[in-house]
Amino acid sequence: xxxxxHRMPVMADVAREAxxxxxxxxxxxxxxxxxxxxxxxxxxxxxxxxxxxxxxxxRALVTRRSxxxxxxxxxxxxxxxxxxxxxxxxxxxxxxxxxxxxxLKTIDAEGVRxxxxxxxxxxxxxxxxxxxxxxASRALESLPADTPVVAVEGxxxxxxxxxxxxxxxxxxxxxxxxxxxxxxxxxxxxGPSDWLEAEGRMEGWRSALEEAGRQVPExxxxxxxxxxGYEAGKILAASExxxxxxxxxxxxxxxxxxALSEEGVPVPGRxxxxxxxxxxxxxxxxxxxxxxxxxxxxxxxxxIEVLLRRIDAGAGSDERLVVPPTLVVRSSxxxxx
Amino acid sequence: xxxxxHRMPVMADVAREAxxxxxxxxxxxxxxxxxxxxxxxxxxxxxxxxxxxxxxxxRALVTRRSxxxxxxxxxxxxxxxxxxxxxxxxxxxxxxxxxxxxxLKTIDAEGVRxxxxxxxxxxxxxxxxxxxxxxASRALESLPADTPVVAVEGxxxxxxxxxxxxxxxxxxxxxxxxxxxxxxxxxxxxGPSDWLEAEGRMEGWRSALEEAGRQVPExxxxxxxxxxGYEAGKILAASExxxxxxxxxxxxxxxxxxALSEEGVPVPGRxxxxxxxxxxxxxxxxxxxxxxxxxxxxxxxxxIEVLLRRIDAGAGSDERLVVPPTLVVRSSxxxxx
DNA sequence: CTGTTAGCGCATTCAC
DNA sequence: GTGAATGCGCTAACAG
Numbered sequence: 098x099x100x101x102x103h104r105m106p107v108m109a110d111v112a113r114e115a116x117x118x119x120x121x122x123x124x125x126x127x128x129x130x131x132x133x134x135x136x137x138x139x140x141x142x143x144x145x146x147x148x149x150x151x152x153x154x155x156r157a158l159v160t161r162r163s164x165x166x167x168x169x170x171x172x173x174x175x176x177x178x179x180x181x182x183x184x185x186x187x188x189x190x191x192x193x194x195x196x197x198x199x200x201l202k203t204i205d206a207e208g209v210r211x212x213x214x215x216x217x218x219x220x221x222x223x224x225x226x227x228x229x230x231x232x233a234s235r236a237l238e239s240l241p242a243d244t245p246v247v248a249v250e251g252x253x254x255x256x257x258x259x260x261x262x263x264x265x266x267x268x269x270x271x272x273x274x275x276x277x278x279x280x281x282x283x284x285x286x287x288g289p290s291d292w293l294e295a296e297g298r299m300e301g302w303r304s305a306l307e308e309a310g311r312q313v314p315e316x317x318x319x320x321x322x323x324x325x326g327y328e329a330g331k332i333l334a335a336s337e338x339x340x341x342x343x344x345x346x347x348x349x350x351x352x353x354x355x356a357l358s359e360e361g362v363p364v365p366g367r368x369x370x371x372x373x374x375x376x377x378x379x380x381x382x383x384x385x386x387x388x389x390x391x392x393x394x395x396x397x398x399x400x401i402e403v404l405l406r407r408i409d410a411g412a413g414s415d416e417r418l419v420v421p422p423t424l425v426v427r428s429s430x431x432x433x434x
Numbered sequence: 435x436x437x438x439x440h441r442m443p444v445m446a447d448v449a450r451e452a453x454x455x456x457x458x459x460x461x462x463x464x465x466x467x468x469x470x471x472x473x474x475x476x477x478x479x480x481x482x483x484x485x486x487x488x489x490x491x492x493r494a495l496v497t498r499r500s501x502x503x504x505x506x507x508x509x510x511x512x513x514x515x516x517x518x519x520x521x522x523x524x525x526x527x528x529x530x531x532x533x534x535x536x537x538l539k540t541i542d543a544e545g546v547r548x549x550x551x552x553x554x555x556x557x558x559x560x561x562x563x564x565x566x567x568x569x570a571s572r573a574l575e576s577l578p579a580d581t582p583v584v585a586v587e588g589x590x591x592x593x594x595x596x597x598x599x600x601x602x603x604x605x606x607x608x609x610x611x612x613x614x615x616x617x618x619x620x621x622x623x624x625g626p627s628d629w630l631e632a633e634g635r636m637e638g639w640r641s642a643l644e645e646a647g648r649q650v651p652e653x654x655x656x657x658x659x660x661x662x663g664y665e666a667g668k669i670l671a672a673s674e675x676x677x678x679x680x681x682x683x684x685x686x687x688x689x690x691x692x693a694l695s696e697e698g699v700p701v702p703g704r705x706x707x708x709x710x711x712x713x714x715x716x717x718x719x720x721x722x723x724x725x726x727x728x729x730x731x732x733x734x735x736x737x738i739e740v741l742l743r744r745i746d747a748g749a750g751s752d753e754r755l756v757v758p759p760t761l762v763v764r765s766s767x768x769x770x771x
Numbered sequence: 772c773t774g775t776t777a778g779c780g781c782a783t784t785c786a787c
Numbered sequence: 788g789t790g791a792a793t794g795c796g797c798t799a800a801c802a803g
Contacts, residue, residue: 105580150551150554150555150580151555152495152555152557153555153556153557154491154494154495154500154556154557155495157491158489158491158492158495163491165534165556172520173510173516173519173520173523174513174516174517174520176511179510179511179516180511182510183509183510183511183537186510186535186536186537187537187539190536195534195536195552195556196534196535196536197502197532197533197534197535198523198533198534198535199523199527199532199533200520200523200524202524214487215532217487218487218488218489218490219490219491219502219532220489220490220491243442243487322714323714323715323717323718324717324718326718327718348714348715351715351718351719352718354718354720355718355719355720355722358720377659377660377685378660378685378688378715380660380661381660381661381663381664381688381689381691381692382688382692383691383692383695383720385692
């Protein structure tokens with residue numbers, strides 16, 4: 098091959114062009130104070146003349162800091178994970194960090210482990226794990242303590258900081274709202290049992306009901322999908338005495354709504370329906386859905402905050418940051434008949 | 435500070451432990467053929483004993499390959515971008531590449547430029563730009579040719595390969611379906627004018643109508659949001675002679691459905707409605723939505739394919755890969771009265 | 772204020 | 788088959 102392949106200019110080239118040492122170029126690039134104004138100007142001129150771009154890989158090798166954060170997530174197509182990751186990215190970028198993402202297809206502990214290993218080898222300064230399943234969470238129990246890690250939505254391991262939205266409280270808000278409307282009890286279409294969120298929402302639902310001394314109906318098991326909600330809705334429509342349903346997310350609530358509509362059950366006329374997530378669509382469901390809003394932006398910001406603190410200050414104290422959810426009341430709930 | 439900070443083991447440590455040169459360790463790590471089986475075993479034992487992890491940053495510095503791909507995107511919360519990125523990640527991972535993501539808040543050319551610069555400095559081997567707006571697309575016109583780039587959804591620049599879904603054809607499928615059902619013409623709720631997809635869908639709609647010799651109604655301008663569809667729906671409900679509406683995405687179609695429902699207009703009884711995207715929810719809208727499905731997984735795979743080819747083989751020929759969409763007929767469309 | 776000297780951890784020549 | 792040099796591009800000590 099011919100050797101006329103244009104090599105990208107390096108610091109030494111800039112130094113030569115500007116008539117200084119490569120060290121001075123480095124100083125200019127890193128905003129070091131001890132550089133005379135005219136020297137700085139000469140260097141900057143040389144940089145733009147040559148179209149020089151610094152090599153962050155070389156810098157990372159010597160500083161042992163890549164200014165890159167890793168994110169491990171599961172199914173980034175879902176609204177929750179997607180929103181969380183978006184929040185993380187914005188916060189990271191604001192703090193001058195890159196984000197390297199590994200999104201898992203399956204949620205076994207091994208996958209999470211591999212992803213973390215992978216990211217660690219790549220030299221990320223810290224890792225956010227968005228894998229809210231028990232199986233994934235378990236993978237965090239025995240980690241090499243080399244790289245700071247923060248988890249979104251709980252974990253069993255005590256010494257990993259956690260940022261999460263208070264799922265239990267969210268569910269309690271829902272149940273209290275429904276009971277205040279005069280409903281005798283509330284049925285529940287749950288999320289997949291391995292998910293921490295599903296567990297939290299179920300727990301909040303159950304505890305709020307028990308506290309009020311109400312009967313706790315058998316929950317219907319779902320998997321977050323609209324279809325699961327649809328199937329649950331068919332069952333509920335055929336059941337006696339159902340007046341209020343709490344679906345563990347908005348997609349399933351949509352399915353419930355659809356099934357009730359097909360069966361000719363008026364909502365909220367005969368049955369009130371509540372969801373969880375407040376996806377952008379839910380305001381325009383038929384009827385507009387009462388649901389629980391989560392502040393994913395806050396979750397992302399907190400993750401980065403905690404992570405950067407760990408990176409800068411070492412281990413630090415264990416933390417558990419809980420973001421409160423809010424109830425959004427729309428037209429799918431009404432007083433019991 | 436005390437110096438008992440446990441340094442991560444490096445290759446030299448493994449070499450010492452195994453009684454070989456660091457060179458041999460490197461050979462074992464990279465599956466070089468010229469290593470005796472027992473030597474390999476000794477090295478591997480030393481690696482696991484020490485818990486050694488290779489340093490990809492150092493490797494990248496010397497090989498000039500980071501095995502990382504950059505992705506620039508806009509609002510990864512939207513279904514389309516999120517799905518595309520997911521597809522890209524899966525394909526990249528399958529090919530042994532990391533993915534580093536920069537998601538933009540605003541869509542100006544400057545932001546895209548900055549993101550690409552940023553990624554280039556970080557040493558990514560290639561970049562996928564998912565920024566389907568004219569303004570972003572324009573930023574690709576004058577790029578330094580250092581790093582291979584592929585765009586998702588068109589660009590003006592000739593020498594950048596493009597992978598896209600055939601928006602025009604998707605819209606034509608919709609219109610033909612509606613005309614076959616006997617509708618005289620089709621109204622359109624469009625996406626934001628700066629978006630290439632919005633433009634393509636509008637063009638397909640218009641051309642299919644013109645080819646059939648039908649009148650082309652004035653399109654209603656939307657912004658992808660359900661609310662925009664809702665407002666358009668209100669207008670359409672109050673208009674004379676509307677029997678078929680094509681919303682440029684499913685979210686707006688949902689808004690249209692909602693508005694028509696409020697106004698007591700039966701769908702598809704009096705008006706047929708079609709969307710675009712086939713989001714997971716659309717099957718459970720009331721009524722289930724006829725829409726256009728896009729294969730985002732294929733888009734992601736093609737992107738990686740093209741990019742890796744460019745990385746390995748240099749510039750290569752310009753390409754424009756078009757993925758065909760498919761029409762999914764459900765219950766929101768019916769023969770015209 | 773600026774230049775010189777090291778070395779980050781690894782892969783790539785070459786020897787042997 | 789294995790080991791010894793050399794350098795990727797940069798920042799971090801030190802000099803001066």
